[in-house]
Amino acid sequence: DSQFMIAPSIIAGDMNNLENEIKRCISGRADFIHLDVMDGQFVPTKTFDHTKIKELRSLTVLPFDTHLMINEPVKHVKDYVEAGSDIITVHAEVCDETSFGEIHDYLKQNKVGVGLAINPNTDLPEWSYKFIASLDQLIVMSVVPGKSGQKYIEETHEKMTRLKAILNVHKFSGYIEADGGVTFDNIGSCFADGARVFVGGSAIIGKQDVRGAIRDFRNQVLK
Ligand code: DX5
Numbered sequence: 001d002s003q004f005m006i007a008p009s010i011i012a013g014d015m016n017n018l019e020n021e022i023k024r025c026i027s028g029r030a031d032f033i034h035l036d037v038m039d040g041q042f043v044p045t046k047t048f049d050h051t052k053i054k055e056l057r058s059l060t061v062l063p064f065d066t067h068l069m070i071n072e073p074v075k076h077v078k079d080y081v082e083a084g085s086d087i088i089t090v091h092a093e094v095c096d097e098t099s100f101g102e103i104h105d106y107l108k109q110n111k112v113g114v115g116l117a118i119n120p121n122t123d124l125p126e127w128s129y130k131f132i133a134s135l136d137q138l139i140v141m142s143v144v145p146g147k148s149g150q151k152y153i154e155e156t157h158e159k160m161t162r163l164k165a166i167l168n169v170h171k172f173s174g175y176i177e178a179d180g181g182v183t184f185d186n187i188g189s190c191f192a193d194g195a196r197v198f199v200g201g202s203a204i205i206g207k208q209d210v211r212g213a214i215r216d217f218r219n220q221v222l223k
C-alpha cells in the first residue's frame with residue numbers, strides 16, 4: 001500500500017500559541033495533528049495535557065494523533081479520549097500485558113485508535129504480541145523522546161527490518177509511524193522501511209512555510 005500521511009508535531013512551534021500552530025497545520029494541508037504529551041516524568045520535559053487538547057479540539061476536524069509520553073498511561077487515557085483524540089498511543093516501556101489490555105479494550109470500546117510506541121532502545125515486548133493484530137498504529141521512535149529538533153538515529157532502519165518480521169508473523173494491519181528527526185532527506189528511506197505516517201516537528205512546524213514543507217515531504221515520498 002502506498003498511501004501515507006503527514007502528521008505535523010505542534011510542539012515544534014510556538015508553545016504559547018498552539019491555536020495558531022493548528023491553523024498552520026490546516027492551511028498546510030496536514031493529514032493528522034500529532035500531539036506530544038510529556039509529563040516531566042517519563043521524559044524530562046513537560047508540554048501540555050488533555051485540557052489543552054480539549055481547547056484545541058474545536059479548531060479543526062483533522063484527526064488528533066495523541067502521543068502520550070507519560071507514566072502510568074492506564075490512569076489517564078480516559079481524559080485523552082474525552083478531550084477528543086482520534087488515536088492514542090502509549091509507550092510500551094510503561095505498560096504491561098494487564099495495563100495495555102485495559103487501555104486497548106477501553107479505546108476500542110470508545111472507537112478511538114490504539115497505538116503502541118517504542119523508544120529507540122526498546123524492542124516489542126513479548127506481551128505485546130497478542131495485541132499486534134488489532135493495533136491501529138505502532139510508533140517507532142527514531143530519537144530519544146523528550147524534545148523536537150533531534151537527529152534521526154540511523155540504526156532505526158535496521159530495527160525496522162527486524163520489527164517488520166515480527167509484525168508480519170503476528171498479522172499487523174495498522175500503520176507504522178516514524179517519529180523523531182524525520183526530514184525531507186530521510187523520509188524516502190522511512191517510507192521504504194514501511195512507515196506510512198510521518199511526524200514532522202522541526203522539519204515542518206519549525207519552518208516558516210508549513211504548506212511548502214508538507215508539499216515537499218509528499219513529493220519526496222512520491223518520487
Ligand atoms: C519526540 C516527539 C516527537 C518530536 C518530533 O520527543 O515525540 O514527536 O517532537 O519533532 P522532530 O520532528 O523535530 O524530531
Ligand code: ZN
Binds near residue numbers: 009034036067179
Ligand atoms: Zn511524538
